[in-house]
Amino acid sequence: xxxxxMMNTPGNGPYQIASWPHQxxxxxxxxxxxxxRKLTAAGELVTAEGLSGPDQAKRVRAxxxxxxxxxxxxxxxxxxxxxxxxxxxxxxxxxxxIAAEASxxxxxxxxxxxxxxxxxxxxxxxxxxxxx
Amino acid sequence: MGALDPAVQDLxxxxxxxxxxxxxxxxxxFAAAEDxxxxxxxxxxxxxxxxxxxxxxxxxxVQVASRRLTDEVRMAIARRAREETVVSLVxxxxxxxxxxxxxGSADDDSLALLFMCCHPSLSPAxxxxxxxxxxxxxxxxxxxxxxxxxxxxxAQRISRAKQLIRESGLPFERPGPEAFAARLDAVMHVLYLMxxxxxxxxxxxxxxxMDLSGEALRVTRLLHxxxxxxxxxxxLLALLLLTDARRxxxxxxxxxxxxxxxxxxxxxxxxxxxxxxxLLDAALPKGRPGxxxxxxxxxxxxxxxxxxxxxxxxxILALYEVLRGLSDNPMVELNHAIATAMVQGPxxxxxxxxxxASDARLAGTHRLDAVRAHLLERAGDLSGAVALYRRAAERTxxxxxxxxxxxxxxxxxxxxxxxA
Numbered sequence: 426x427x428x429x430x431m432m433n434t435p436g437n438g439p440y441q442i443a444s445w446p447h448q449x450x451x452x453x454x455x456x457x458x459x460x461x462r463k464l465t466a467a468g469e470l471v472t473a474e475g476l477s478g479p480d481q482a483k484r485v486r487a488x489x490x491x492x493x494x495x496x497x498x499x500x501x502x503x504x505x506x507x508x509x510x511x512x513x514x515x516x517x518x519x520x521x522x523i524a525a526e527a528s529x530x531x532x533x534x535x536x537x538x539x540x541x542x543x544x545x546x547x548x549x550x551x552x553x554x555x556x557x
Numbered sequence: 558m559g560a561l562d563p564a565v566q567d568l569x570x571x572x573x574x575x576x577x578x579x580x581x582x583x584x585x586x587f588a589a590a591e592d593x594x595x596x597x598x599x600x601x602x603x604x605x606x607x608x609x610x611x612x613x614x615x616x617x618x619v620q621v622a623s624r625r626l627t628d629e630v631r632m633a634i635a636r637r638a639r640e641e642t643v644v645s646l647v648x649x650x651x652x653x654x655x656x657x658x659x660x661g662s663a664d665d666d667s668l669a670l671l672f673m674c675c676h677p678s679l680s681p682a683x684x685x686x687x688x689x690x691x692x693x694x695x696x697x698x699x700x701x702x703x704x705x706x707x708x709x710x711x712a713q714r715i716s717r718a719k720q721l722i723r724e725s726g727l728p729f730e731r732p733g734p735e736a737f738a739a740r741l742d743a744v745m746h747v748l749y750l751m752x753x754x755x756x757x758x759x760x761x762x763x764x765x766x767m768d769l770s771g772e773a774l775r776v777t778r779l780l781h782x783x784x785x786x787x788x789x790x791x792x793l794l795a796l797l798l799l800t801d802a803r804r805x806x807x808x809x810x811x812x813x814x815x816x817x818x819x820x821x822x823x824x825x826x827x828x829x830x831x832x833x834x835x836l837l838d839a840a841l842p843k844g845r846p847g848x849x850x851x852x853x854x855x856x857x858x859x860x861x862x863x864x865x866x867x868x869x870x871x872x873i874l875a876l877y878e879v880l881r882g883l884s885d886n887p888m889v890e891l892n893h894a895i896a897t898a899m900v901q902g903p904x905x906x907x908x909x910x911x912x913x914a915s916d917a918r919l920a921g922t923h924r925l926d927a928v929r930a931h932l933l934e935r936a937g938d939l940s941g942a943v944a945l946y947r948r949a950a951e952r953t954x955x956x957x958x959x960x961x962x963x964x965x966x967x968x969x970x971x972x973x974x975x976x977a
Contacts, residue, residue: 443950447964454964477951
């Protein structure tokens with residue numbers, strides 16, 4: 426089964442990591458890279474993407490003529506999706522384990538961030554098992 | 558099933574455009590010919606490892622692809638027959654009959670094929686994909702991997718591109734003299750973008766991506782062999798070589814971006830530099846300068862400088878002055894501002910950037926912020942630089958670049974001794 430692991434960051438102001446000391450920033454980036462490598466090596470990573478900063482974000486709706494109406498920036502938003510992983514694993518527990526590992530990414534001073542990671546199952550096209 | 562050894566793989570890929578061209582000429586149906594050759598390439602990859610290389614590999618491919626086409630024609634005729642009860646008087650075999658391979662026109666054909674794939678009605682992304690398949694001999698799966706999209710998406714992109722070409726009704730031939738220059742420009746532009754796409758990705762996350770830059774170089778070499786007397790083609794090949802020469806040095810051990818002035822010049826590819834410089838030396842005296850020759854000349858000045866400090870910035874500034882006159886390109890303006898700062902000091906460069914701030918093509922992009930941050934840093938305004946490096950980091954869509962900008966900002970910020 427596939428799960429999407431979503432990492433949210435506080436939405437007020439720039440990325441929180443932008444204000445960290447150099448050493449902490451580098452440690453965080455290294456962690457994220459080796460995390461992705463480890464998931465790939467385990468055959469569990471389907472895809473992972475980081476999103477560009479929230480000040481580029483727009484909210485789009487179709488107007489009555491079908492043309493896009495864009496709206497943004499959102500300084501009031503509490504948090505923003507910073508990136509996500511999609512993993513293919515055998516159980517929800519394994520997905521939670523992976524999420525916990527990502528959550529503990531090192532922050533300022535090397536302390537684990539323990540940031541919230543939202544875990545959602547990705548719907549599959551075919552039913553996973555026959556209903557008897 | 559065994560695997561193709563690399564030499565045979567290279568041979569297959571070199572033959573691919575020739576075979577596509579031969580079938581195109583016979584059938585006048587680029588889309589069908591290209592599909593048939595793609596299937597012949599797959600068949601070769603399946604059969605050759607076990608059965609050995611055929612005596613005439615190109616003829617083998619032509620024959621297999623022709624058979625494919627014949628089947629297609631036969632099915633089409635059957636379809637028409639059902640619909641109209643009219644049967645073609647020409648037997649399907651004869652419609653794609655095998656003629657003697659005309660080796661003399663193979664070059665003309667390859668050129669016509671390249672012009673076809675870089676058709677001006679195609680978006681650059683479609684033209685790149687089609688060129689990689691028809692001229693580069695890559696499979697749809699390989700191209701999809703290079704662009705990190707699902708194979709079905711890439712297959713659809715290629716088939717829509719071919720549909721557009723078919724609708725345009727453009728014949729498969731070398732364009733006439735009145736259209737030649739514009740069509741050649743389109744081809745060069747596609748190859749330039751293909752190279753850039755690969756160059757930007759080559760330092761990305763350690764995901765295995767196909768070597769798009771290498772492919773662009775390979776096809777540009779082919780183009781240069783086909784039209785050796787066009788100085789801009791020489792300029793483009795020189796530019797790609799002189800840029801590619803620095804490829805391994807621009808990434809550090811952890812995959813991080815290393816800017817030009819901090820690269821280990823011992824890791825630059827001297828052979829590629831020598832080849833690029835020689836091409837440029839042969840092209841420039843023809844007295845028909847263009848953007849590619851000028852950019853190659855800038856790259857050569859960087860490549861030939863023994864150290865960053867010994868870079869001939871006055872000469873680079875002069876080249877950008879000429880480039881500005883030739884094209885209206887915001888990236889040229891940015892590079893011109895950097896060169897100005899290197900020659901006349903950061904204040905002069907910053908003044909130029911102020912004039913660029915109103916350019917809509919640069920507004921809100923990370924590049925303007927990053928360049929301004931760099932010049933502020935050189936001017937000693939470190940806290941101003943930190944703020945702009947961070948803003949650029951938020952605006953870039955490249956992870957590697959973001960990491961570089963954030964790390965650089967953090968280092969400067971650390972040196973200021975404050976947490977801000």
